[in-house]
Amino acid sequence: MTLQQLEYVLALEKTRHFVRAAELCGVTQPTLSAMIQKLEEELDCKIFDRSRQPIEVTAIGKEIISQAQVIIYQSNQLKESVLSTKNAVSGTLNLAIIPTIAPYLLPKFIASFKNSYPDISLKISEMHTSTIIEKLRVAEIDLAILSTPLDDPKILEVPLYYEKFVAYISPDEPIYERAELSANDMPLDKLWVLEEGHCLRNQVFNFCHEKPIQSSTYEAGSIDTLVKIVDLNGGYTVIPELHIDLLNESQKSNLREIVKPEATREISIVIRHDFVREGMINAVAECIKQIIPSHMLDARLKKFAIRL
Structure with a gap:
């Protein structure tokens, strides 16, 4: 089993189409198909039901995909941890935000973030709180901005304002x-x-x-x-x-x-308990500090960088 195989599985689960999944991964369709089939043989189970159009994920395949998402997430975390020791802030950031905050933050935040951190590929989605919590648990998003407290021991909260x-x-x-x-x-x-x-x-x-x-x-x-x-x-x-x-x-x-x-209401950045991308969370916080009036900001955020 390799990380590459897991990435192929996640791409196929996302697109439900072998050709589009191969294009997403930058490989040929036969290569992607063969690598997924090899993984299924190693695990002795079918991850996808190929008899359906579009293809569907099997019951056991859903469990495998859920674990694969966490493994890929933690692999990326390891890479980011190495980058952070070199004072580098780059890569992809999948950020979620609730609809009752988005109109006030996003227009200025996107412009500020892109200008300050051009090496980060920023992806933002609006979601309700329940969806955000679910996607954080399965590592489909990196961090979120929402109203707290959540009272979830597996999610860390960093108050912003x-x-x-x-x-x-x-x-x-x-x-x-x-x-x-x-x-x-x-x-x-x-x-x-x-x-x-x-x-x-x-x-x-x-x-x-x-x-x-x-x-x-x-x-x-x-x-x-x-x-x-x-x-x-x-x-x-x-x-x-x-x-x-x-x-x-x-x-x-x-x-x-x-x-x-x-x-x-308290507005916070929320992350998984195993999040290690300290530079990334501080990049988000710094941009928000430029948008939110000073009197609203959390007192600690005004004085200190975020430490994980």
């Missing part, structure tokens, strides 16, 4: 006249929230009310959509602090601070 929530209220609502709001001031029947799967939805309910929302009519897919819904339909919603810059001056007059309790 802390972001307040503010209420966005229609002028037609009675609570619009208040200078600030507490949890008790926020009626659930007038609240517009994100759909299931967004961690921000849960955070909103944690500081508003313990009881769940009654109707799916009051759910939306993005924060920008929530704001537009309030503008046209009344009611109110809760948005993160960094979204304020995306509002026009008229919309900003609809904002109110939330107090008693103050509503805040």
Whole structure:
């Protein structure tokens, strides 16, 4: 068994097509097919069901692929560890980010990262928190940026910044006249929230009310959509602090601070417990420090580099 064979297996699992998998790996189709068949013979099992079109992964093949992903990940970790001793930051970075953070970080982050680290091939995907955790566990992504804590012993969290929530209220609502709001001031029947799967939805309910929302009519897919819904339909919603810059001056007059309790979320870089690419995680952190206002940054991140 070789790492090359495992890479061929992962490519075939991804493309479900021998020719495209061979192109992805930069080899001929007969070479890739022969190497996978040789691995199947060594393991005495079929990883792929070739009788199906497109080909399918067998039950035992799914277990093998899951392990192969971790092995390739750890192999790359070893290479990166050697590179880090030479003060080199290069290679590929597979980064995931949750949708309620992406609009505020990604536009400036991508430009800053590409300019500062041209030798790194950056791949970014938006995912919900549950998907990120799953893909971290099987080493399909390197690191992620999301809201914490996760309370998962196999995932390390490095806090980046802390972001307040503010209420966005229609002028037609009675609570619009208040200078600030507490949890008790926020009626659930007038609240517009994100759909299931967004961690921000849960955070909103944690500081508003313990009881769940009654109707799916009051759910939306993005924060920008929530704001537009309030503008046209009344009611109110809760948005993160960094979204304020995306509002026009008229919309900003609809904002109110939330107090008693103050509503805040922690945003962190999260990695597998065996992540060793210290230079890479610091590269991401340095770019984020250039984007996020200083008063929001974690105090330790302002002073120290991240050590693994």
